[in-house]
Amino acid sequence: MPAKIYTLDDLKKMTIDHRRNLYENARNNPSGSYIKELIDSNGLALSTGGVSMDDPLYLNIVEIAWSKEGKEAATMAADAGIPAVAAIDRMVQAKYGDAYKSRHNAAVAAGTIVGEVMKHLGYRIAMRKACPPDCVAKSGATWKKL
Structure with a gap:
């Protein structure tokens, strides 16, 4: 067969x-x-984060993080020494505003999802660092290309 x-x-x-x-x-x-x-x-997701998988906001975070634009933003942040989650956080805020800002678990899920994306792209964690003040996520991993 x-x-x-x-x-x-x-x-x-x-x-x-x-x-x-x-x-x-x-x-x-x-x-x-x-x-x-x-x-x-096609930027199809390969991982999930720590909030309900059927939550529309969560599903959109997955799509943003795995999209071509999301991966490019995350790697640019990583290459600049900024937590990669900060780039995705800003993209999600731009699209969902208060709906994202009021959901702390969404930022935690974003960090988990971004971690899977970065590992998939061949990066490893370098260290944890504070996110810029305009981010919902308070801190995140910085990444180095393997």
Whole structure:
């Protein structure tokens, strides 16, 4: 029986856990490299944070953090020695304002999600540092490229 060929729609419909497992399997199998490429190039999430996964704000934080723009902002912050979560925090604030600012657990989830994104991009934690004063997140990890 030939292996299933996954489409972008198939990957979007999967749970994050299922997609992450498929991604991990694809990393170790040359015939699955297209799956890894589809997930990476379309910014599909591979992790969740510590708040309810069905919370619309939480789901949007995941989308922002894993988006091309989110990954670029997070890596730029990391390369400048600023906690990567600060970049995502600002993007979420710009889109959701008080709905994000009033939900402390959302900032905690953002930090967890950004950590998974940064590890996925080949960074390791360097140290913890205070976030800039305009951030909801109070502190976050700084990252160094491996």
